[in-house]
Each structure stands twice: as structure tokens, then as C-alpha cells.
Amino acid sequence: MDIKKIPSPCFVLDEARLRQNLSLIQRVQKEAGVQIILAFKGFAMWSAFPIVREYVNGATASSLHEARLCFEEMKTKAHTYAVAYTPREFGKILGYSSHVTFNSIGQYRRFRKKLEAWPERVSPGIRVNPGWSPVGTALYNPASPGSRLGEPLENFKGKLPDGIEGLHFHTLCESSSFDLEQTLEHFERQFGAFLPQLQWVNFGGGHLMTKKGYDVEHLISVLKAFKKRHPHLHVLLEPGSAFAWDTGVLVATVLDIVNNKKVKTAILDVSFTAHMPDTLEMPYRPRVQDASEEPVPGQPQYRLGGGSCLSGDFLEAYSFDKPLKIGQKIVFEDMIHYTMVKTSTFNGVTHPSIAIWHADGTLDVVRRFGYNDYKRRLSC
Secondary structure, three states, X not given: OOHHHOOOOEEEEEHHHHHHHHHHHHHHHHHHOOEEOEEOOOOOOHHHHHHHOOOOOOEEEOOHHHHHHHHHHHOOOEEEEEOOOOHXXXXXXXXXXEEEEEOOHHHHHHHHXXXXXXXXXXXXXXXXXXXXXXXXXXXXXXXXXXXXXXXXXXXXXXXXXXXOOEEEOOOOOOEOHHHHHHHHHHHHHHHHHHHHHOOEEEOOOOEOOOOOOOOHHHHHHHHHHHHHHOOOOEEEEOOOHHHHOOOEEEEEEEEEXXXXXXXXXXXXXXXXXHHOOHHHHOOOOOOEOOEEOOOOOOOOEEEEEOOOOOOOOEXXXXXXXXXXXXXXXXXXXXXXXXXXXXXXXXHHOOOOEEEEEOOOOOEEEEEXXXXXXXXXXXXX
């Protein structure tokens, strides 16, 4: 990308990188005989969906709005799962969905009559919780003790509810194929007796198959082995991060440099709490072009400060080869998955534009944000 051509602040998707990821995902689903669908919670940049549709068919939704987005922009009905459905929205969700997964047996029982009376067929499933996950960060661990996500085996009392056609589990987060293999051991040991009665199984997300070093061949072998054990089942995976992993950047600009007790902070035209919340919530250190994530003796060091009034809206010091200058652009790597979908307009800080850097070297700014976008996010 030619950073000089990119307005600031701006999220920029690199089409060539996206196509690389999509090609790998397409190969996995073809060789393993499974279906891989896009999870909007990780990547919902619908201006890029025409590209995505060249490689995969389908998406998973977690709400009415995501299900509608799937229907309108992915041109297909959604595999919908929500922690809880509301009576006022459930009928609309059915209209946009091919599959509906319930988080609890109780929710399925409450909505079963409406589901069965629906004029078009929608396949029902239940999310289960095998009680095991490799995820170490509690905020992202769906199998933590007492988790509200999915039913444990004991709640089934030895019987699959009548009418259920599929089971769904989600225990991974940016995890490996070996983590999936372990999850399947727990899943099949606990819920294997139900599998002959089912039509499909959804392995959820967290399969980071596009990350460098991920053992793609092992993933394919794990999926093939499961299919061999259960040839009647349609198997789905719904990664979020894998689709957009390392496919783009967030470009920002240094607005000011402040000095307090020898701590220099470069104030940027973006906000970490509003535009990169995972850097504070998880937390994690994003990669910054031409900078070291750890202090390097003898090199200029700067905290990176957001533009909001939140005192903690900053990242601890990075080292740069040269002193930063006001007006200089700062490029945050790997900012397309999850980051974009979690942004807010907190403090009214100018929201980054959204752009696609096409494979032919042209930049397409698909969305700019202004006052009306900020105002509509507020209460009337």
C-alpha cells in the first residue's frame, strides 16, 4: 500500500491479502468435505462481501441485524445463533435464517411451536458446552466454570429434545488444529450418543487456519477423520478472525507530542477505547509499522495516546528508529478482524474511514463518517 494515498484515520483492507486467506479457506473446505462460513462478529465489512462470495457460500449471524445483513449482502440465509431470542424479533430472524441454534433447551421449548409453524423450513439446533477450552484469557473463554454459553451434558438428562437436528459448540479463540482435535475428543465423549440422530454439527469459530504456522494439513486430517466416523453429518466451521487475519491496517496521524515527567506521548487522531477496544480489554499489543513493541535502549520511546478524554486511552511505550513528528502517519497492523466491528463513537472522536486497497493498486474509500453518523448513535 502507498500510505501517502490513504486518508487519516482510516481502516484499509488489502484485497490481495484477503484473497490469499479466502483461497486457503476454500481449499480446506473442498479437501475436508466441510462447509466453512463467515462469522460476522469477526468481519462484517459488507463492501468486501462480493469478494468473499467468490470463495464461500454462507455466514453465521448472532442477531437479527446480522441475519438480515447475511440475507441482503451475502445473498443467502444465515446460520443464526443468539444467546437469547426475543419474541418480538424471532419471527423476523426465521425469515432470514436457514438454521437457528438455541443457547438453551428452555429457549428451544419456548420457541418450538413458532418454529414448526413457520411456512419455510428452518433447521433447529442447540449449542452445547463440553466444559473444556484451551483459551487462557477469561474474557474470551466460553467454557469457563458456570458459563452461560451452551448446555452441559447433564442438562439433557440423557435425551436429545424432539425435533433438534444439529448441535453447535464453540470453545476456541485464535486456536490451533490440535486444540480442535482435543475439543472433539471432549465433544464426542460427552455428546456422541446424540450424533446418529442429527443432520449437522457446527464446530463454531476460533479456527485460525490462515495464521502463519497453523498446521492446515493437520486440520484437514482432523476434519476428514470426524467425517469418516460420522459420514451422515454435514460439518460446519464458522471462523471470524481467519477470514480477515492480517488483511489490513489502521492508518493514524500524530497530532501532538506531550511530555510529562520524561514520558513522551504521541497523541493520535484515533482512540484505543473507541476504535481499538481489544487493546485495552484483552489486552494485547498491536504491531506498529517501523516500531518495536518493547523499549529498545537508545531509541526514541513514545506512548501512543488516543484522542478521547479517558485517562487510560493509551498504549505503553513503543520504540521508534527516529523521533516522531507532528503530522507523521502511524500504521497499526492487522486491524481488520474484530477491531472494526467493535468500534464506537465515544467522545465524538472522528471515526476512521473504511477503504479497500485493490489488487490493481487503486484505493477505494467506501465509507467516510461524519457528524450525522455520530448523532444517530446517540439517544434521541
